[in-house]
Structure formats: C-alpha cells, structure tokens
Amino acid sequence: MKRVMELFATGQYSLTAIQKELAAAGIVGNLSKKPLPLSSIGNFLRNPFYYGVFLHKGEMHQGIHAPMISKKTFDEIQTALVTIGKPRKKRGDKGFLFLNFATCGTCGHCITGERHTKKSGRRYRYYRCTHKNKRPHSDDRGFVREDKFAEEVKRNVALVAIPDDWKEKFLAKIELWQNEESEARQRYVDRIKAELATLKSKIDRLNTAFTEGGLELSEFKQLKNPLIVQKAVLEQQLAKAEKGDASPIEPLKNLVLEANQAQKWAFEDNWLEMKSFLQKVGLNRLVRSQTLTVSFKKHWISLAETTVAAQRAASESERNSIWWRRRELNPRPWQSYQPRLHA
Numbered sequence: 001m002k003r004v005m006e007l008f009a010t011g012q013y014s015l016t017a018i019q020k021e022l023a024a025a026g027i028v029g030n031l032s033k034k035p036l037p038l039s040s041i042g043n044f045l046r047n048p049f050y051y052g053v054f055l056h057k058g059e060m061h062q063g064i065h066a067p068m069i070s071k072k073t074f075d076e077i078q079t080a081l082v083t084i085g086k087p088r089k090k091r092g093d094k095g096f097l098f099l100n101f102a103t104c105g106t107c108g109h110c111i112t113g114e115r116h117t118k119k120s121g122r123r124y125r126y127y128r129c130t131h132k133n134k135r136p137h138s139d140d141r142g143f144v145r146e147d148k149f150a151e152e153v154k155r156n157v158a159l160v161a162i163p164d165d166w167k168e169k170f171l172a173k174i175e176l177w178q179n180e181e182s183e184a185r186q187r188y189v190d191r192i193k194a195e196l197a198t199l200k201s202k203i204d205r206l207n208t209a210f211t212e213g214g215l216e217l218s219e220f221k222q223l224k225n226p227l228i229v230q231k232a233v234l235e236q237q238l239a240k241a242e243k244g245d246a247s248p249i250e251p252l253k254n255l256v257l258e259a260n261q262a263q264k265w266a267f268e269d270n271w272l273e274m275k276s277f278l279q280k281v282g283l284n285r286l287v288r289s290q291t292l293t294v295s296f297k298k299h300w301i302s303l304a305e306t307t308v309a310a311q312r313a314a315s316e317s318e319r320n321s322i323w324w325r326r327r328e329l330n331p332r333p334w335q336s337y338q339p340r341l342h343a
Contacts, residue, residue: 001027001050002068007272008045009069009076011083012100015041021272045077096125097271098149101279104129105288114143127287144290152292154266157274159304160281160296161263162256170256177249185241192238199231255299 004025008018015038022028023035044050051074052067053060069077096113103110109130116124125146144152162170203224210220258277265273278285282294296304 005045005050005069005077006073007276008080009073010276011076011080012276013272014096014099017097017272024270042081045081048074050074096127097146098127098153098275101275102127102285102287102292105286105293107131111287113146129287144287148290149287149292150269150271152287152290153271153274153278154269156278156282156292156294157262157266159294159307160259160300161266161307162259162303163263164260167256167260171253174249174253174256181249189238189241192234192241196231196234196238199227199234203227203231251299255303259303 004018004021007013007021013021019035019038019041022041028035048054048060049063049065050068051071052063052065054063055061098111099113101111107129111127112130114126114128116126118124126143127146127149128143206215206220206224206227209215210217215223258281262274262277264270265277278294281300282296284295286293286295295301
C-alpha cells in the first residue's frame with residue numbers, strides 16, 4: 001500500500017494502473033475477489049489516516065499509530081487525484097501503463113496511447129506518435145502494440161540489470177575494496193601523525209635551544225618558521241583524513257543493488273517499477289520503428305555496454321573476463337590515499 005501510494009503521488013499513474021498494481025499484490029475485494037473499484041481506491045487515497053491523523057465527527061485528531069506516508073506525499077496524492085486521478089465519465093480510463101514515458105525518435109513529439117477494437121470484439125492497446133507537427137510521417141512512426149512496447153521496456157531494463165550471482169560477486173569485491181580503502185586511509189593517517197610527531201620534536205628542540213641561549217633570535221625564526229608552516233599543513237591534512245571524504249565506493253554499491261532490483265522487476269513483469277527505473281537511469285527514451293532506445297546516464301551506460309559485450313561472448317570464461325575488466329565497475333578509489341605529503 002505504501003509503495004502504491006508513493007507511485008500515485010508522482011502524478012504519472014492513472015487510477016486504473018494503480019488498480020492493477022493492487023490486484024497484482026493481492027489487494028482485492030473480500031467477497032468478490034475482484035480488483036477494487038476505482039471509487040474505493042480514490043477514497044483510501046483521500047484518507048488522512050495514512051499520514052497519522054483521522055477525522056471523527058468532522059474534527060481532526062492526532063492518531064497514536066505510526067504514519068505510513070508523510071504529509072507531503074499525501075498532499076501530492078491529492079494533487080494527482082485532481083489532475084489525472086479522476087476516471088473519465090464518458091469514455092473511461094483506458095489504463096495505459098506507458099503514457100508520459102517516451103517520445104518519438106523521428107520528430108520528438110510525445111508517444112500517446114490508443115485502444116482499438118477488432119470486428120471480433122477483441123481489444124488491443126497501441127502506442128504511437130501524436131503527429132502534432134502535421135507533416136507527412138514515415139513508416140518508422142507507426143503503431144506499436146502494448147505487448148511489444150512492454151517487451152521493449154523489459155529489454156532496456158535487462159541492459160542495466162545485474163543477476164543475483166553477479167550481485168553477490170560484486171558486493172564481495174566491494175567489501176574487499178572498502179577494507180582496503182579503510183586500511184589505506186589508516187596508513188595515511190598514521191604517516192601524517194608520525195611526521196607531525198617528528199616536526200613537534202624539532203620545534204621543541206629549537207625552543208629549548210633558544211631559551212637556553214644556544215640560538216640567536218634571527219636564526220631561531222629562520223629555522224622555526226618553515227616548520228610551523230609544515231605543521232599547519234600536516235594538521236589540516238590529518239583533520240581531513242580523519243573526517244573522511246565520501247567514499248567513491250558507496251555509489252557503486254548502490255548501483256549494484258539498484259541494478260539487481262531491476263532484474264527482479266523484470267522477472268516479475270512489474271511494469272510500473274520498470275517504467276520508473278528507466279525514467280531514473282535514462283535521459284531520453286525514444287521510439288522509432290517499434291524499437292525503444294534509452295540513453296542511459298553516466299555509469300549506467302557503462303553497465304549497459306558491459307552487458308551487451310557479455311551477451312556476445314562465446315564462453316562463460318570470456319563473459320566473466322568482460323565483467324571484471326570494466327574499469328567503471330572496478331574502480332580503485334583507495335589508491336587516492338597513497339601519501340603525497342611533499343608533492
């Protein structure tokens with residue numbers, strides 16, 4: 001319920017699409033075992049109980065239950081109900097899953113949906129370019145059946161999906177890199193501390209020599225001042241190292257987990273999640289000649305290229321080699337902690 005409400009809050013899903021998602025999760029009528037009516041879905045989407053309050057005789061009360069969603073998400077749901085959530089009275093909601101998702105690769109206009117009914121009574125859903133420029137169009141802007149479009153969505157998700165076995169291999173390698181990074185960071189910190197201790201000892205000896213009259217003031221300043229500058233620089237480096245910059249490994253770990261989750265969505269035919277996923281990791285989604293092409297963002301494009309290369313490999317050992325030798329998937333961030341104190 002929480003996931004479905006958050007999906008609807010994005011404003012990209014119709015009530016019919018949410019109805020199908022609820023039914024797929026087993027949330028149906030108690031007696032009829034049929035999908036919930038759209039009116040019932042609209043009612044629970046308007047219920048403030050889910051963000052922690054409830055109405056009693058027209059008076060709002062604070063509940064003691066844990067909120068399921070935030071007030072911000074609830075407000076976004078109410079906005080979505082007004083803009084796209086209300087079912088059409090005359091024609092009905094057609095329930096297209098992939099509206100507001102892709103554009104025409106020929107002219108750049110939006111891809112819209114249509115429903116056709118054959119003479120036999122069988123119904124089909126199609127996606128096509130809106131042809132808003134009114135110019136003659138080529139054959140590559142023809143209709144795409146919804147099942148074909150869905151398979152294109154799944155094909156693109158598969159390009160940036162990681163199966164369970166490779167997820168475990170990558171996470172094991174990432175854990176090794178994290179340990180190496182931590183050890184390298186500690187060695188770097190220890191080296192700075194050792195140099196600081198040496199500098200402080202030199203400064204103490206100079207102070208002692210000056211106090212006992214072994215050095216003239218001009219000589220004392222000439223020897224001490226450079227050491228003070230070095231000490232300040234080392235202390236800044238030590239503070240930065242101990243605080244620790246954000247690890248470059250963490251984004252890679254998140255990418256692996258997201259890519260593995262995408263594999264599960266593809267296996268489950270979870271079209272709503274796959275749609276959201278491609279909107280997140282892709283910059284452009286173009287349809288031309290019944291083919292969906294996604295321009296993936298940085299790092300995701302490297303994963304897609306690796307997947308394609310692995311699919312073309314002749315043997316398992318060659319596929320393994322392709323996965324491991326990709327620089328983008330095998331960074332060595334811990335090398336940045338090699339000491340350069342006197343650079």
